[in-house]
Amino acid sequence: MRKHTIFFIFMVCLTNILCQTKGQAKNDKIYMSPGGTLDNIFDHYGNKYDPSDILIGNKRESLSGTANKSTNPAPMSCGFFNLYFETGSGMEDASNPVHMARRNVVCRVFNDLSDFINSPLKTNGLNNKVNIWVRNINNAIPAPNTPSGVLGLASSFYSMPYNATAGFGGISDNEIWKTIHLGTDSYDGVFSPVNSNGSSSGVSGLFYHGMMAFNFSDSSINWNTDLSVASFPGLYDLYSVVLHEITHAVGFSSLINASGNSKFGTGFNYFTRYDAFLKNSTSTEFLLKKAASACGEMYNYSFNNVLSNSILSPPNNLCSSKIRYVGLSNVPVFTPPGFTESSSLNHFDGSCVSSNPNFVTESAYATNSIRRYLKQEEKNVLVDLGYSVNSTFGVGTTYNGTTSYSGQLTGISVAGSNDGINYTNGTITFTGNPGTAINLSNLLSNDFDAAGFECLEDIFDSTATLSVTSGTAGTSVTYSSSVAGLHLLRYIPVNSSGKKGNITYVYVYINEQNNCTPPTGTGCNPNANLVINPQFESFLPSQGIGNINKACNWSDAHIITGGADYFNGNYGDPEIKTPCNMMGYQPDNVTNNKGYAGMVVRKSYGNQIYSESIKTTLASPLLPNTKYRLSFQVSLAEGNSKNAIKFQAYLSNNSTSYPGYGEIPISNPSMLFTDSNYATSASTWKTITFDFTTGNVAGQTTLYLGGLSNIDFISNTPSPQGVNGCGYYNYNDSSVPNDFGACYYFVDNVSITALENTIDMTLDLPQYICPNNVISDMSLYLTGSYFNGTFSGNGVSGNTFSANAAGLGTHTIYYTYTNTSGCIITISDVVFVTDRESICGPANNCPQNYSFYTTETNPSVIYKASEYIYTGSHYLVQSGNSVDFKAGKYILMEPDSEIEYGASFSAIIEDCQTNITRISAKSLPEVEQNENALQIYPNPAGDFLNIKTLSPLTKVEIYDTSGKKVNFRLDGNRANVSHLVSGNYIITVETKENKYTKKFIKK
């Protein structure tokens, strides 16, 4: 009796694209790849899985109910494979000798295969392995389809994007193939570590790459597990069946169904490399592909219409008309009369080969037969598929289990690993704004043996532009698209021999910018609301559920489809109208307003934390060391909340949208704000307010709102449902796990305002300027964060202010600059050009020369001249009077110039200042100063200048005559001026009541 190894297709509603309902899918779908774009997992029978279905261990419960059924998370290592045994697999009990005997056989196959196939896994320290799920066959094929008479089954998993475009798709390499070729986990770059809880475990080893199951429950099937014996009548050889099945799993399998379409179904137009070698008996290829130059070698295959579909379902099984596999070998393929999805095209037909080689991959097995190594032709298939293999197979301890091969043994070394996910925080690496150039760097750095890439394209956006579609590792690639949201690109890595690796995907995210014109912001006014469209009243008229992006300048905090909602009374859709919508009855809190946001916020679902949130870019970044008030209103949606949760806000320095649902990374905990009082009312809006002060480094640009981090719950009495006949969503559902707490919040009226008037720069010019004086560089009087700008005003030329050009009087000097927020700011200060003697000294106090010929009439006088002083013969200083001569060059007294006894007289040669600049702080009162109120001594000063005032000092500043402030150290009432160069200085002294100014000389 012969038993067929057969396969079953079970038709259940696994395809979420076909089966999801609008409301349920919106709130329940948990994506693991960004946007769910690669969450489509298939086996080669065409069964579709969620990523959670193939998550190793019971990391969380699956929504589709087909998840990990009590599989031991501790694997058995066999070569570069890890085997995980599900309860009921017949191998799960390590204390059961029958189970262990089976395990040893299975492990022997995987060890032999690991020795046979070359892989960088072998040189990577085996940190990465191929993870095989050894299943209970009754779970792998659930009742009522539980098989009888099936020996076993196996498949790799395949992950790929959905695209309904006709002909789209191509060659899909499976996850076992990719992992063996890459030497790293093929799911790296597929699933976000944030969503799969992979970030803490290093990502690798989280998902199964393939599965297999053997029938140990059918009492009519008995197994040989003794590899040393030559004969075992009535028993099936477990080694031979395992080798047969794993050969399917590594890629000896077809995805062509009876109609010539892909077994994966509509929108997944993918085939295998194996399919590309299939021909009819007259050498017509089964798959129609474009020329290699049009990327046809890997993309966009379809069944060759020249062939009739009937060829797949032949009326007889004549060897003369057999479909053939034509690669390194040319072998007839098993095609029974009537197409059998599980078997047709997937096996070699040795009965049509003279001297039947008894292929391992024959469609049926008999008892007491041994096929413990691949035949030459089957080895050639592995090479055609791209595996690099050794020239021998098996170990001598196995009876009839070794062979040597001739011919080509080198496969395709090159393989690609997906790009675009940052594994430290799950963010998308390649992001940018619509229409801007995004540099796609290092696409090949994580690939294996990739010398270049080709056929780079955006899968969904035909308007996107790429600077190049092919190149080498060093080629600069820039990408641009005007379509906001997640983009998926694909390329083919190629090696230096021109071999082509697997289709490799790249995530790119185009920031959601306000795709409508928001209200004119006044964010450059520090007292204005930094939140643009704070009341959600500016919106796009097109409508749809899960579309917060319809509110101008607002978007979802996650890269998802159908996330947080936007409600507006102008919409016609009753589910998203206000005040009555799918989530309850809730009027806008502001009269005549009609718009607000809404989001579901959840605790965990199994181990998966799962929540919606929204974000908006502020009109300008937060300033450092500034006090702000953040405020918004929330209302619980009525009736639908099992629990009430905390509501949170976070201010971030970047505007990232994060993959999947869930919490967002909080890099700055001081900017996370949690409402600890819980909003529990569905009938009123609660205002939540946080006051906070930014630190030395601020610059936050983006506000996030929702359930963001460590989401927390308390019990809540459900609010009334169906008020005014409005909708509601019942989260209080006993079918979901107890910890699956959820509720829904409406959000409106968001604001962030500065509580203090703050600007980034100030201008503090000298208050008084004397004629003839110039401030050569006014930028020296700017303080704060410097921004390049321009001065304007009377007397201004460039950075220079000329008192003469401005003229006497008060002048306002302006400085205009653009700050980091793009705000144009003008600051100003007032200067007063004055010739007041108390400030500038006597006018003309230093003429070029004096000449005296008569009796001096001033009782006490000092004459200063820049050049000379001359006295004629009748010059007389009388007794009791005092005269001092000071001249820059000489003093000449003619004979008979007379100084009487009792007079005071001196004649000194010294320089004479022609003018001085008076510098003062801005609040210096324009009153004559009490000369006694400030005393400084000694003057001229040596190392120190003592300061004496009527009341305690509050501030002391020293300026040179050009108006530049100089540094010095104040020690009590004594200024250390020892470092100042000799010359004239101005000292300004402030007390609590007043400011004073005096000139002093540094010796």
Ligand SMILES: [Zn+2]
């Ligand atoms: Zn088979």
